[in-house]
Amino acid sequence: MDYGGANVSKTLHVGHLRSANLGESLKRLSKVLGNEVIGDAHLGDYGRPLGLVILEIQKRYPDLAYFKEDYNGEDIDLPVTAKDLEAIYPFASSKAKEDEEYLEEARVITTKIQNHEKGYYDIWKKIIEVSKEEIRKIYDSLNVSYDLWLGESDAAEYFPELLEEINRKDIIEESNGAKIIEVKEEEETSPMPPLLLVKSNGSISYETTDLATIYQRNKELHPDEIWYCVDNRQQLHFEQVFRAWKKLDINNNINLEFIGFGTMNGTDGKPFKTRDGGVMSLKNLMDLVKEETRKRINYDIVEPDKVEETVDMIALATIKYADLLPYRATDYIFNPEKFSDVEGKTGPYILYSTIRMKSLLEKGKEEVKETYHKIKDNIDKDIVLTLLRLPIALTKSYESKSLNDITEYIYNLTSKYNKFYAENKVLIEEDEDLKESWLVLTSIVYKVNLLLIDILGLKVPEKM
Ligand code: ARG
Numbered sequence: 246m247d248y249g250g251a252n253v254s255k256t257l258h259v260g261h262l263r264s265a266n267l268g269e270s271l272k273r274l275s276k277v278l279g280n281e282v283i284g285d286a287h288l289g290d291y292g293r294p295l296g297l298v299i300l301e302i303q304k305r306y307p308d309l310a311y312f313k314e315d316y317n318g319e320d321i322d323l324p325v326t327a328k329d330l331e332a333i334y335p336f337a338s339s340k341a342k343e344d345e346e347y348l349e350e351a352r353v354i355t356t357k358i359q360n361h362e363k364g365y366y367d368i369w370k371k372i373i374e375v376s377k378e379e380i381r382k383i384y385d386s387l388n389v390s391y392d393l394w395l396g397e398s399d400a401a402e403y404f405p406e407l408l409e410e411i412n413r414k415d416i417i418e419e420s421n422g423a424k425i426i427e428v429k430e431e432e433e434t435s436p437m438p439p440l441l442l443v444k445s446n447g448s449i450s451y452e453t454t455d456l457a458t459i460y461q462r463n464k465e466l467h468p469d470e471i472w473y474c475v476d477n478r479q480q481l482h483f484e485q486v487f488r489a490w491k492k493l494d495i496n497n498n499i500n501l502e503f504i505g506f507g508t509m510n511g512t513d514g515k516p517f518k519t520r521d522g523g524v525m526s527l528k529n530l531m532d533l534v535k536e537e538t539r540k541r542i543n544y545d546i547v548e549p550d551k552v553e554e555t556v557d558m559i560a561l562a563t564i565k566y567a568d569l570l571p572y573r574a575t576d577y578i579f580n581p582e583k584f585s586d587v588e589g590k591t592g593p594y595i596l597y598s599t600i601r602m603k604s605l606l607e608k609g610k611e612e613v614k615e616t617y618h619k620i621k622d623n624i625d626k627d628i629v630l631t632l633l634r635l636p637i638a639l640t641k642s643y644e645s646k647s648l649n650d651i652t653e654y655i656y657n658l659t660s661k662y663n664k665f666y667a668e669n670k671v672l673i674e675e676d677e678d679l680k681e682s683w684l685v686l687t688s689i690v691y692k693v694n695l696l697l698i699d700i701l702g703l704k705v706p707e708k709m
Pocket of ligand 1: 475
């Protein structure tokens with residue numbers, strides 16, 4: 246599974262949230278259903294952005310040892326932090342738009358990195374190291390983890406080998422000094438541009454790194470399938486890459502699947518932005534939701550030293566649940582206030598209800614038996630029937646590669662349970678058989694909730 250796709254030295258924004266969130270949950274679901282899954286962060290660490298960042302560092306710190314003639318491969322700390330790097334990229338990028346010479350310098354540095362030129366290659370590695378730490382922290386806070394932390398650059402190492410293979414197949418064409426692979430099929434009427442394999446300046450494109458990534462994964466991991474959780478806007482890119490791979494005929498037994506997702510919009514229906522119209526970073530988004538959460542937690546029951554941790558867990562559930570609620574490919578509106586509410590189809594509602602189930606089970610601990618044998622009325626029956634539909638929800642989600650069946654299901658089960666809870670006093674029920682059955686029913690609903698909460702990648706606080 247290829248998901249997350251953070252770019253080194255760039256700030257993670259809301260678009261990266263969807264990829265990480267959806268990907269992590271699909272990975273967990275897939276494992277629960279018995280598959281062996283390997284998750285790869287596939288960092289964007291290749292190409293011009295890094296050239297720009299290094300150029301700007303060189304402008305600001307021309308005396309840095311990495312840029313000196315006599316540089317000898319020693320490990321030197323960067324004069325900038327991971328945070329500074331995130332500010333340097335937008336600066337350099339907008340400068341390059343106005344300054345042709347600056348852009349050209351960045352291009353030269355990009356090629357130097359790709360040619361492993363002493364100094365430039367070393368500072369590039371250092372930047373990746375520093376930036377990766379920062380990215381890892383953010384993914385940790387999202388409860389997202391990876392088996393592999395590979396990047397585009399790791400795949401690019403395979404390019405020469407891949408190129409030999411491509412040359413043998415005789416499928417390359419020349420076009421204005423660039424090397425391309427035609428991927429349009431006969432009689433196809435919709436536009437399908439060729440895959441740009443090598444640019445006229447000799448550097449390789451984003452498509453090529455993805456082609457090389459399939460090559461590398463095929464060789465090292467032998468996957469049956471590769472799933473890509475990426476923004477819908479990259480659909481054409483993947484279509485080109487998949488077709489080129491097919492044309493290469495190296496291994497056509499791998500099922501390559503593009504799992505596209507839509508945009509998270511603000512209440513104005515436009516992509517979620519900061520108040521002053523800037524790009525919403527993932528960190529800003531989390532802070533904003535935490536603010537809403539702080540207004541709502543019950544300070545009488547959450548111990549003071551648990552407040553921060555509790556706020557983190559609830560805010561995470563707020564964001565992730567809302568994000569997994571609609572079918573993945575559709576755009577949706579994220580309303581922080583609405584989704585922080587403890588009522589309705591929200592993460593906090595699911596967490597709150599689950600904590601209440603746990604507390605009931607703790608109170609009735611002595612009496613939770615193994616078997617369920619007595620149904621009182623339609624409410625219990627409805628819960629049992631809903632429980633029986635769990636496998637359907639799981640398989641539907643797996644097939645559509647979207648978590649919406651699961652988020653709907655857990656809401657459905659939880660609200661039915663809550664209805665039952667409101668109408669019955671389990672712990673003081675006099676009919677012992679019934680009480681026992683109700684506790685068993687509660688424990689099953691609780692276990693199912695925990696399973697699904699884990700698939701959704703949420704965490705349950707002690708109290709809230
Ligand atoms: N780094 C890319 C971006 O921010 C996403 C990577 C998606 N995965 C891939 N194999 N291309 O747009």
